[in-house]
Amino acid sequence: MKNIQFTSLSIAVFAASISTGVAADSVKTTQAEIVMKASFKDRGQAKVDRLNQDETQRLCSQYPDNRPKEIAKRIEAINLKLMKYPADGKLLGDWKEGEKIAQSGVGKQFSDDPAQPAGGNCYACHQLTKEEISFGNIGPSLYNYGKLRGNTDAIQKYTFGKIYNAEAYSACSNMPRFGHNGILTEAQIKNVTALLLDPDSPVNK
Ligand code: HEC
Numbered sequence: 772m773k774n775i776q777f778t779s780l781s782i783a784v785f786a787a788s789i790s791t792g793v794a795a796d797s798v799k800t801t802q803a804e805i806v807m808k809a810s811f812k813d814r815g816q817a818k819v820d821r822l823n824q825d826e827t828q829r830l831c832s833q834y835p836d837n838r839p840k841e842i843a844k845r846i847e848a849i850n851l852k853l854m855k856y857p858a859d860g861k862l863l864g865d866w867k868e869g870e871k872i873a874q875s876g877v878g879k880q881f882s883d884d885p886a887q888p889a890g891g892n893c894y895a896c897h898q899l900t901k902e903e904i905s906f907g908n909i910g911p912s913l914y915n916y917g918k919l920r921g922n923t924d925a926i927q928k929y930t931f932g933k934i935y936n937a938e939a940y941s942a943c944s945n946m947p948r949f950g951h952n953g954i955l956t957e958a959q960i961k962n963v964t965a966l967l968l969d970p971d972s973p974v975n976k
Contacts, residue, residue, distance in 0.1 A: 803832075815881035831943035838943065846942035854932055854939055855950065857957055862931040862964055869966030870973070872959050873899055879954060889954050891934075891963055896946070899966070900973040909945055917968040917975040931964045 804822065811819050824832065827846050834842050856862070871890075878889020894903055896910040920926045933940055935950030949955040955963070966972050 816879065816883070816885040817881040827938050827942075834943075843942035847939055850936050850939035850948075850951070853951060854936055855957075856928070856931065856935075857961065862927040862961060863968060864958060864961030864963075864965045866962065866965040866969040866972040866974075868959075869962035869964070870900075872955065872963050873966055874903070888956065888959065891949060891955055891959070893963065901976070902973055913967060913974060915975060917970065917972065920968075922968045922970070927964065927968060930967055931960060934960050934963055 804824075807822050808819060811822065813819055827849060830842055830846055831838075873891055873893035875890025876892040876895060877883055877887070883889070893899060893913075894906045896907045898906045898908070898912040898914050899916075900914065916930075920930075929940070933946075934955075936948045937944040937946035938948060938951075947954055950957065950960050967974055969975070
């Protein structure tokens with residue numbers, strides 16, 4: 772009962788802040804967070820703490836549009852600093868494993884087994900190969916990615932880094948931060964990087 776009262780009170784406060792035109796972005800974010808937190812509960816591995824925003828997410832919520840250049844730069848700098856490259860210096864794994872990861876949308880949901888590896892679900896947002904005709908277009912087509920970019924050390928580093936943490940290169944990207952958020956392991960990111968860059972990969976055929 773208490774929870775229900777809390778929720779409706781929060782919604783009332785939230786609605787009031789809109790109708791009275793309270794402009795401060797931080798106020799809006801706080802009210803939205805209260806409503807969200809009151810609306811969800813822990814279920815399996817999907818815990819309510821997923822709603823806690825880090826500095827990047829907070830800044831992206833505060834500036835959803837017309838984001839000042841300095842803010843975008845700050846977000847990218849924060850995330851570049853957090854980047855972790857493989858200790859062995861090797862950025863390319865096995866593209867065949869990478870293709871399986873790109874195809875798989877399993878993982879991180881309350882019903883998934885947290886002990887099993889997650890997928891990257893890359894096709895949900897990107898075209899990657901000619902063979903797979905079912906893909907989303909939130910992200911740009913990555914077909915021929917390696918052919919167009921080449922396979923230099925700099926491109927390997929950018930590609931691994933982009934998949935590890937997209938925010939380091941494009942503030943408030945819609946792309947998940949696969950390495951930073953522990954969705955994919957380092958070995959899995961190497962495999963997906965190879966899928967994009969290996970000349971034998973169907974991405975480049
Ligand atoms: C929820 C959607 C989404 C998913 C899932 C996703 N991406 Fe992206 N990706 C994007 C968007 C949007 C962009 C363009 C904006 C940006 O650069 O961040 C992008 C950009 C990229 C780029 C940069 C392209 C360039 O021209 O430099 C690469 C590389 C990439 N994604 C690889 C991947 C891989 C590999 C996966 C799977 C492990 C993946 N993405 C999963 C949305 C997604």
